Amino acid sequence: MADAVDGEYMMRQQLAPGCGEVLSFLYGKGFRFAVVTSRSPKLRDAALMFIQHHGLSIKYFHVTDHSPKGYLVNKLHARAFFDDGLYNLVPLVDSFVLPVFIRQPWNTHETAPSRSSGIVAVINWVEFGKQMLYLKEVHEAICYFNKWENAYFNL
Numbered sequence: 244m245a246d247a248v249d250g251e252y253m254m255r256q257q258l259a260p261g262c263g264e265v266l267s268f269l270y271g272k273g274f275r276f277a278v279v280t281s282r283s284p285k286l287r288d289a290a291l292m293f294i295q296h297h298g299l300s301i302k303y304f305h306v307t308d309h310s311p312k313g314y315l316v317n318k319l320h321a322r323a324f325f326d327d328g329l330y331n332l333v334p335l336v337d338s339f340v341l342p343v344f345i346r347q348p349w350n351t352h353e354t355a356p357s358r359s360s361g362i363v364a365v366i367n368w369v370e371f372g373k374q375m376l377y378l379k380e381v382h383e384a385i386c387y388f389n390k391w392e393n394a395y396f397n398l
Contacts, residue, residue, distance in 0.1 A: 254296060256293070258299075261367060263297055263298065263299060277305055277319060278290065279312050279316060280305075280306060287304070313338065323340060323343055324340050324342055326342075328353075329344055344356055345366070345367075346366045
């Protein structure tokens with residue numbers, strides 16, 4: 244159904260509460276964001292327009308060509324992957340990428356992951372921001388105590 248949505252409809256959608264502020268705040272703290280998608284060219288273009296229209300701090304856009312998102316996420320040396328579908332997050336559980344599941348009105352049918360699953364569940368963008376700040380603090384502490392540079396190649 245998502246592929247049938249045109250750019251005009253997407254541009255009429257409201258930005259989720261807190262999204263722009265959280266992304267902007269995290270960007271100021273050194274975070275960088277990428278969209279990873281396997282959507283049709285029409286929908287990808289609409290998503291790019293939406294990001295630009297709302298001035299979101301998302302500078303990278305990657306297309307998976309229907310290969311698993313986890314492959315590209317690992318290749319990008321991402322520290323976290325945020326998605327509203329558990330099927331995209333489960334393959335990342337045993338990786339070095341923190342899978343973050345956001346509860347949305349359209350995914351209430353999915354059972355929330357348990358804390359022991361390795362997937363962090365959040366209910367909004369503010370919670371996502373808090374999880375990312377915690378992840379940053381953990382990475383900084385690990386690097387500090389091991390005298391490593393806090394960089395993607397030490398992930």
